[in-house]
Amino acid sequence: MNLREQKAAHKKEAIMKAAISVFTEKGYGGASLEDVAQKLFMTKGAIYYYFKDKPDLLYQSQVYLLQKSNHLISEILDSESTTIEKMKKAIVQHTEYVINERSGFESMLNPESFLTIEQQNEILRLKNEYESKFDKLIEKGVKEGVFIQGNIKIVRNLLLGAMNWVMQWYSEGGKKSKAELSDMIAFYLLRMLLQNPDENYVNGGGDDEVQ
């Protein structure tokens, strides 16, 4: 990839990031490409140089987001830690990602209706990939006896839901730092899974404010 191509890739990424933020804020249907362009001090036309049309911008943005997420969680899975430690890291990472990008990994509600079947399938595939990494972590914990037995997919969905929703209530001005907050969230969410929550997890949970 030569310099020119690098520059182009960079710009494309910048557009996708801006698009994600605008789509998250106003919803796909409520966001105009003008909004996206203005955020980048570009003209609408420039966007069309990099993306075929609005649905294409949505699709590629989703793919970008999911691939990045998949990469991040893979790193955690491959690291040297106990299963509990890994799960905690995964929760903290997901939560901070949601807060920082103002966008759930899988948030933007049902944008599927705007995509082609093939695009929907690819998105689904990437989501499944991410979710199955979580599932594996849970299964491992169950086998090791540190997590309770149960319906893995349901717990996983509850975990992800609780985290993605953070986007809806987190507000910049809070007294807690992002790190403190995500730590506390991990504390609570892990309780759903832990065999002996009070023994297996120390610190977190102790205070009384939000928003």
Add this chain to the structure above:
Amino acid sequence: MNLREQKAAHKKEAIMKAAISVFTEKGYGGASLEDVAQKLFMTKGAIYYYFKDKPDLLYQSQVYLLQKSNHLISEILDSESTTIEKMKKAIVQHTEYVINERSGFESMLNPESFLTIEQQNEILRLKNEYESKFDKLIEKGVKEGVFIQGNIKIVRNLLLGAMNWVMQWYSEGGKKSKAELSDMIAFYLLRMLLQNPDENYVNGGGDDEVQ
């Protein structure tokens, strides 16, 4: 309220329900009044007889949804049960509501940007009303010693998030009935709060499928 008014109120409610479903599916910005009208075999114009404009439809729909929710949770709070029992009921009810209406109580992401300040405040007030009922339940449990101490608002947000998200992954064809599913969800979510989860909660959680 005479017959004519009753009829009108009925129609208004029908429109709001249709609107909620369309807004939830396509987002406020992506939904057209045409979509809403078609669902009811009406014409666009008719909606304007009942609602001032699109934001008004959004606003009234939200209020309708929240008032209903507030009413439902009040009934639970006023009932004769243990705190744990009440919390379980609240979770089951919220979950089933989300599944049946295909719409989180507070789902529709940030539609606030389309409303006037007063409208936003009223929505906020109703949301707070609902949330504080949850908070009270938690506080009571803490005082009674059945729930762990901690940051009430955060737990409450995690609970609501996990439940609202169900809308994203629940699919009609699942092997589990809605009742079984919401029961299992309550089992997991209560673990976040319960002092001694394994003693204080019997049944639920034991199987391995979803979707």
Add this chain to the structure above:
Amino acid sequence: MNLREQKAAHKKEAIMKAAISVFTEKGYGGASLEDVAQKLFMTKGAIYYYFKDKPDLLYQSQVYLLQKSNHLISEILDSESTTIEKMKKAIVQHTEYVINERSGFESMLNPESFLTIEQQNEILRLKNEYESKFDKLIEKGVKEGVFIQGNIKIVRNLLLGAMNWVMQWYSEGGKKSKAELSDMIAFYLLRMLLQNPDENYVNGGGDDEVQ
């Protein structure tokens, strides 16, 4: 069809006529719906009430034109006249139609590229219907011995081509009336077919000016 529907049909027809004239003058690609709307003192939006999109307007206009043509030539075929007389009438009629509507029955070059396959097929079907009426007339003349034998489809195409092209060179200000002109055209074109041109056709052809 009640009054309202009649009015709507009327308006639709008016839009198609305006569209035909604009498409003929500027070509489909070069014409804007704004142009069409202005011709009728309407707004662009109104056109979209009657037609799905620009290609739909093109398609329906073509169908309208061809159906009308088919109707007209059927009347001639059904009338009481000799074959030669009928052919002459068909030529005169087609020519005058082209002049008056500023649009060949099948003119507008290759607008097919903008239509769906089904639409193209329907257009083709209507064109074939029209052309086969011409063909029948020629065949009849051949059987009766008044037209020379030969390749019917080629002659027919030459006849239609010569007539459709009139649109390109006819100009309002000419010394000849439309009737005189089309009569003269019929005189020449019939010579291609007639067994003994000089016996079978009297009058026409005798002068020396155009444009």
Add this chain to the structure above:
Amino acid sequence: MNLREQKAAHKKEAIMKAAISVFTEKGYGGASLEDVAQKLFMTKGAIYYYFKDKPDLLYQSQVYLLQKSNHLISEILDSESTTIEKMKKAIVQHTEYVINERSGFESMLNPESFLTIEQQNEILRLKNEYESKFDKLIEKGVKEGVFIQGNIKIVRNLLLGAMNWVMQWYSEGGKKSKAELSDMIAFYLLRMLLQNPDENYVNGGGDDEVQ
């Protein structure tokens, strides 16, 4: 003209040929420079090195086409043949040109609206030059007594129209070769003019298929 200039002239010609074909297929307004460039595996921008703008490309293409045509018909007029023979050759040549270039000499409907007055005049001049060569041939035939008397301009327009229209109905896969087809066309068209068609023209016309 040195090598570099020759190369440039060559490229210019290639662009014009591509442009003619695209303009003929989609119309001037419907054709994009992107289309033209793609046909030549170039980028849009390159065209601007050779042509000032889109109208300029149209204008020069037209001039190129007409000059070539004028050159070709001049050769026929200057050759040693009877008038009938010359007319036949002119018809065959024009027809084959239309078929091969998929473009009537004067086809592309009314592109005049996009050109300056001076450009329109030059085009008109070249068209007149071509047409008057046809007219001269006809006049000569009339004087020699082999063509019937009549309105020369009208016959000439009918002839050209019939030939230009071939573009609309000729299709590659036909059973007849281009030579056979144009021969047959000449047979029919000459009948419009010939004093005694059945004596003065032998062969052609005898069969029954097209397309």
Add this chain to the structure above:
DNA sequence: CATGAATGAGTATTCATTCAT
């Protein structure tokens, strides 16, 4: 010379909204 990138003006299309009936 040619290309990739960007612009801006124009055009297609959608849709909330109005209104006469």
Add this chain to the structure above:
DNA sequence: TATGAATGAATACTCATTCAT
């Protein structure tokens, strides 16, 4: 009350054109 019709403003999208490299 409800509908068909129309408007106008916003928005998606295209494309001729320019220009630095």
